[in-house]
Amino acid sequence: MQSGHRNLTQQLVHELGKDILQGKYKVGNKLPSEADLCAQYDISRTATREAVKMLTAKGLISSRPRQGIKVLDSKHWNLFDVEVLNWILIGKPDLYMLRHFLQLRLSIEPEAAYLAAQYAKDSDIELIRNALARMKSAEDGYDDTLEADIEFHTSILGASNNPFFIQLKNFIEIALQVNLRFTNRFKAITIDEYQAHADIFDNIANRNPQAAHDASLKTQKITVGLVNDAITELEEKKG
Amino acid sequence: MQSGHRNLTQQLVHELGKDILQGKYKVGNKLPSEADLCAQYDISRTATREAVKMLTAKGLISSRPRQGIKVLDSKHWNLFDVEVLNWILIGKPDLYMLRHFLQLRLSIEPEAAYLAAQYAKDSDIELIRNALARMKSAEDGYDDTLEADIEFHTSILGASNNPFFIQLKNFIEIALQVNLRFTNRFKAITIDEYQAHADIFDNIANRNPQAAHDASLKTQKITVGLVNDAITELEEKKG
DNA sequence: AATATACTATTTATAATATAATTATAAATA
DNA sequence: TATTTATAATTATATTATAAATAGTATATT
Numbered sequence: 221m222q223s224g225h226r227n228l229t230q231q232l233v234h235e236l237g238k239d240i241l242q243g244k245y246k247v248g249n250k251l252p253s254e255a256d257l258c259a260q261y262d263i264s265r266t267a268t269r270e271a272v273k274m275l276t277a278k279g280l281i282s283s284r285p286r287q288g289i290k291v292l293d294s295k296h297w298n299l300f301d302v303e304v305l306n307w308i309l310i311g312k313p314d315l316y317m318l319r320h321f322l323q324l325r326l327s328i329e330p331e332a333a334y335l336a337a338q339y340a341k342d343s344d345i346e347l348i349r350n351a352l353a354r355m356k357s358a359e360d361g362y363d364d365t366l367e368a369d370i371e372f373h374t375s376i377l378g379a380s381n382n383p384f385f386i387q388l389k390n391f392i393e394i395a396l397q398v399n400l401r402f403t404n405r406f407k408a409i410t411i412d413e414y415q416a417h418a419d420i421f422d423n424i425a426n427r428n429p430q431a432a433h434d435a436s437l438k439t440q441k442i443t444v445g446l447v448n449d450a451i452t453e454l455e456e457k458k459g
Numbered sequence: 460m461q462s463g464h465r466n467l468t469q470q471l472v473h474e475l476g477k478d479i480l481q482g483k484y485k486v487g488n489k490l491p492s493e494a495d496l497c498a499q500y501d502i503s504r505t506a507t508r509e510a511v512k513m514l515t516a517k518g519l520i521s522s523r524p525r526q527g528i529k530v531l532d533s534k535h536w537n538l539f540d541v542e543v544l545n546w547i548l549i550g551k552p553d554l555y556m557l558r559h560f561l562q563l564r565l566s567i568e569p570e571a572a573y574l575a576a577q578y579a580k581d582s583d584i585e586l587i588r589n590a591l592a593r594m595k596s597a598e599d600g601y602d603d604t605l606e607a608d609i610e611f612h613t614s615i616l617g618a619s620n621n622p623f624f625i626q627l628k629n630f631i632e633i634a635l636q637v638n639l640r641f642t643n644r645f646k647a648i649t650i651d652e653y654q655a656h657a658d659i660f661d662n663i664a665n666r667n668p669q670a671a672h673d674a675s676l677k678t679q680k681i682t683v684g685l686v687n688d689a690i691t692e693l694e695e696k697k698g
Numbered sequence: 699a700a701t702a703t704a705c706t707a708t709t710t711a712t713a714a715t716a717t718a719a720t721t722a723t724a725a726a727t728a
Numbered sequence: 729t730a731t732t733t734a735t736a737a738t739t740a741t742a743t744t745a746t747a748a749a750t751a752g753t754a755t756a757t758t
Contacts, residue, residue, distance in 0.1 A: 265713080267713085273512050284720075301518070387534070713745085723735085
């Protein structure tokens with residue numbers, strides 16, 4: 221159990237959460253009992269029970285007398301929880317999972333851009349402008365591509381001034397990281413990619429919601445299309 | 460503290476969660492210490508601490524030695540957690556919150572309909588057909604309007620066969636309940652409303668993604684428009 | 699005066715132990 | 729066969745003790 225700088229409870233939450241998302245403990249199956257977890261990880265019942273409660277709060281497990289601790293059906297999992305998302309990432313998601321991420325991005329981001337053009341404060345616009353500048357730097361190799369990309373897309377969510385969209389920042393951040401697993405980690409941002417992002421920004425800054433929406437949607441459709449093609453190819457290979 | 464049939468920990472989670480979402484405990488402010496919570500609710504430290512851990516897992520609070528228990532900034536709250544959503548509902552959300560709900564619905568549901576038309580299994584289609592039939596019954600006063608409406612919209616999310624969209628069922632369910640707070644609770648479903656839903660279903664069943672998307676988007680835009688008008692009117696009154 | 703260091707008190711973190719409540723399964727009974 | 733009762737497994741709750749973390753204060757140092 222890697223300690224990091226977290227307390228025992230948080231460490232156990234991390235270990236078990238990771239194992240559940242990786243399918244080491246399967247839906248409907250039992251985890252070791254409280255007593256067994258204490259023994260396995262050599263920690264007190266106090267810490268163990270608190271970890272179990274935290275995973276319960278995230279919808280991953282249920283724990284009841286006599287029945288023990290069971291993995292809940294995945295429809296109950298808090299997939300937008302930042303820790304759960306990280307456990308998905310750790311679990312080496314496949315192309316189908318990437319498609320799921322991208323389908324929701326396509327659903328969310330164009331509308332976020334629309335709302336940003338409507339409701340962004342000047343300070344919100346500046347944050348997006350800043351992120352775009354980082355992407356320019358990354359294009360020239362002077363900044364981290366992934367970080368700049370994350371900052372750009374999440375700053376638009378922030379500019380929507382809608383708490384639900386803001387909550388989805390975690391989701392987008394992990395989605396971009398999953399995406400990177402399937403592309404070249406170290407490739408620079410191309411001029412085309414940069415321009416697509418700049419278009420979105422310009423339309424937000426110019427307070428043109430529909431154009432901002434459409435610019436965002438255009439890039440999302442291309443990305444989903446690429447993954448659909450990759451999956452089709454994969455399935456044809458398999459037969 | 461209402462007991463329901465939940466255990467002590469869950470009861471305290473509910474009480475504190477509700478209070479935080481209602482703003483009784485404000486962002487950045489401290490909650491009573493562990494010891495004080497034990498005294499206030501007359502329960503053991505064990506139960507109290509487990510409740511605190513569960514709220515921590517939902518991103519509502521942090522608890523550290525000497526610092527105590529503090530309400531985290533709302534950007535950390537797991538707004539898509541089913542309990543958190545219920546606490547929002549309990550907290551009597553205003554028109555602005557309704558707009559936030561509707562903005563995300565507009566973002567999610569048309570794309571869910573698109574994916575449903577692409578990926579729904581026959582059994583998924585049957586579930587939507589069933590929900591539509593319930594709406595017809597509700598139109599005639601033979602079924603519950605709200606329940607039928609919830610079943611229709613969530614069954615489409617289910618038919619997307621995308622775990623992230625499926626997770627958002629809770630969100631849509633609460634969104635519809637919030638919406639109802641601002642319309643007539645007992646009004647029957649009108650013929651127009653029913654037809655709009657039937658259009659979405661037909662296009663999903665006929666495997667026409669774009670038409671399903673557009674039919675859904677059309678109704679969502681109307682709803683958002685109504686709330687925007689209501690807010691404009693409200694703000695003009697206030698001056 | 700400004701900065702670093704050590705001290706102190708507060709609060710949570712962890713552990714250990716005891717007992718109660720819940721409930722799935724098995725056994726007994728009608 | 730169906731119903732009830734008993735048993736055992738497991739979590740739920742309570743209590744107590746000690747450790748660790750840390751914000752704030754006091755002290756010492758430059």
